[in-house]
Amino acid sequence: MSEKGVLMLSVYGALLFAVIGVVWGLMIDSQMILFDGGYSFISVVLSLLSLLGATYIKKRDEKRFPFGKEVIEPIIIIAKYVVILLLCVVALISSGYDLLNGGREVAPGYALAYSVLSTLGCLVVLFFLTKRARNSQSGFIEAEQKQWLMDTLLSVAVLLGFLFATLLTYTKYVYYVVYIDPLMVLLVSLYCLKLPYVMIRDHVREVLEMSPAPQIQSHIHQLVKEMEQKYQFVESVTRTSKVGEKLYIEIDFILDASSNAQTVKEHDLIREEMDHQMKGIGYTQWLTISFTQDRKWA
Structure with a gap:
């Protein structure tokens, strides 16, 4: 399935759970279910935004975007998780207020039925997205997978x-049931604060064109060092950054009279060799390889 197809599946799935969650939550007056449904509604909007962004990035426009439009991807993902972060904060405050004001009456049986349906549905979608994310380097698909992971949690x-609340109704501690709903919202909101923070942090790095993940850098530097030794270059300077699906790699080889590659033709052959070796790293690569005898130009 294409990236667009995966994103559309996410949109339809989120819309279905959003409607069910909000309607069910209003019917039984459950803040937790309303939070779940509200999260799904926001997911619909954010998934549509990802879909539009992915479609726009794919449209070629070298005249206006000579270096590509991949930076749109991390910007959209940042916006997505800022909204999710705000939702978690609002839910956190709301649940804290309810806990301090006597809890909230909820029918545990109906809530339990919803939670079983919701959990099974989310697990199905999450399983598909996780499988798809493993075979894709799309930041949008990864973001959707993380989003559904949060929804599944x-x-x-x-x-x-609600299972605990249902069991509690058969004990002498039944009066604590009113605190279960806001307490769950509080705990889930606290837990879910971490993922938006991590996603925002990682994609801000991409917008700022900072270095990619250490394992990517390590692989590239290893290949460059091998070439440096093979052709007896004096030194090499490597710069890398990752923006969306595009990996920018700039390599400057510093050579002298004893180096094994002196002509333009030999340099082009080295470029071909490095390009072939870099394919194993993945991503859409923007590879630039230069040769100089003066380190000033490296």
């Missing part, structure tokens, strides 16, 4: 919480 938390 929400659903599991709802399931466990």
Whole structure:
């Protein structure tokens, strides 16, 4: 399935769970289920934004974007997770207020039925997206997978919480049931704060064109060092950054009279060799290889 198809699946799935969650939450007055449904509604909007962004990036426009439009991807993902972060903060404040004001009455049986349905549905979508994300280097698909991971965790938390609440109704501690719903929202919101922070941090790095993940850098530097030794270059300077699906690699080889590659033709052959070796790293690569005898130009 194409990137567009995966994103559309995410949109339809989120829309379905959003409608079910909000309607069900209003019917039984459950803040946790409303939070789950509200999260899904926001997911619909954010997934549509990802879909539009992915479509726009694919359109070629070298005149206006000579270096590509990949920077749009991390910008959209940052916006997406800023919204999710705000949702978690609002839910955190709201649940804290409810806990301090006597909790919230919820029918545990109906809530439990919703949580079973929601958990199963989320697990199915998450399984598909996780499988697809492994075979793709799309930041949008990764973001969708993380988004559904959060939704699945929400659903599991709802399931466990309302299962506990249902069991509690058969004990002498039944009066604590009113605190289960806001307590779940509080705990889930606290837990879910981490993922938006990590995603925002990582994609801000891309917008700022900072170095990619250490394993990518290590692989590139190893290949460059091998070439440096093979052709007896004096030194090499490597610069890398990753923006969206594009990996920018700039390599400057510094040579002298004893180096094994002196002509333009030999340099082009080295470029071909390095280009072939770099394919194993993946991503859409922007590879620039230069040769100089003066380190000033490296």
